[in-house]
Amino acid sequence: xxxxxxxxxxxxxxxxxxxxxxxxxxxxxxxxxxxxxxxxxxxxxxxxxxxxxxxxxxxxxxxxxxxxxxxxxxxxxxxxxxxxxxxxxxxxxxxxxxxxxxxxxxxxxxxxx
Amino acid sequence: xxxxxxxxxxxxxxxxxxxxxxxxxxxxxxxxxxxxxxxxxxxxxxxxxxxxxxxxxxxxxxxxxxxxxxxxxxxxxxxxxxxxxxxxxxxxxxxxxxxxxxxxxxxxxxx
Numbered sequence: 001x002x003x004x005x006x007x008x009x010x011x012x013x014x015x016x017x018x019x020x021x022x023x024x025x026x027x028x029x030x031x032x033x034x035x036x037x038x039x040x041x042x043x044x045x046x047x048x049x050x051x052x053x054x055x056x057x058x059x060x061x062x063x064x065x066x067x068x069x070x071x072x073x074x075x076x077x078x079x080x081x082x083x084x085x086x087x088x089x090x091x092x093x094x095x096x097x098x099x100x101x102x103x104x105x106x107x108x109x110x111x112x113x
Numbered sequence: 114x115x116x117x118x119x120x121x122x123x124x125x126x127x128x129x130x131x132x133x134x135x136x137x138x139x140x141x142x143x144x145x146x147x148x149x150x151x152x153x154x155x156x157x158x159x160x161x162x163x164x165x166x167x168x169x170x171x172x173x174x175x176x177x178x179x180x181x182x183x184x185x186x187x188x189x190x191x192x193x194x195x196x197x198x199x200x201x202x203x204x205x206x207x208x209x210x211x212x213x214x215x216x217x218x219x220x221x222x223x224x
Contacts, residue, residue, distance in 0.1 A: 004156075006156075031210050040217070040219075041216070041217070042202060042214035042215065042216055042217055043157070043214060045211060045212075048210070048211070050210065090156050090157065092157075094210055096210050097210065100145075100206070100210070101145075101147055101159050101162055101206075102159075102212055103159070104149075104156035104157040104158070105156050106155055106156045107154075107155065107156045109154075
């Protein structure tokens with residue numbers, strides 16, 4: 001089945017130690033998104049790629065970076081994780097355009113110790 | 114800008130009760146509307162969608178109708194089950210392929 005895959009499902013990192021979360025998709029969608037979700041809150045968009053075009057949200061901290069080396073893969077890099085970065089990170093994809101839904105992966109739960 | 118307002122939870126119902134979760138929106142143009150469901154520890158799953166006024170989205174017994182005159186997209190189910198316990202997010206698409214989410218409504222169904 002076509003899907004959005006996130007690895008790992010659970011990630012523990014130390015305060016200040018760089019960490020990378022990965023997302024892959026078999027849907028061949030043009031757009032890939034990264035969201036941060038904290039407990040009992042709606043997902044917060046960090047950035048997205050429309051093909052190779054990177055679109056950063058204005059309030060996304062510089063500590064968060066992303067790479068999309070090809071259509072299928074997208075990475076979230078947290079350069080110096082703080083305790084406040086502990087959250088669920090969700091990857092999503094979309095065909096693109098205003099009418100189309102987004103398809104979400106299962107998420108990566110990040111713990112910062 | 115776009116915004117989505119959902120009723121606050123948690124909503125606690127007995128099994129087989131009728132469910133309504135209210136959702137209203139503010140948007141320019143003609144957005145598409147969605148309901149997503151999130152089970153504990155999981156990502157979001159698309160539950161249903163509607164792309165134009167008066168469309169009814171439906172899936173797994175859930176329904177919602179796109180009401181442009183009242184800018185609403187209320188989620189309903191005639192008979193909930195324990196397995197429906199989850200957080201439900203109302204959302205709309207705006208420009209640049211982005212979703213605007215409501216704050217989410219937690220549903221707890223008991224036997």
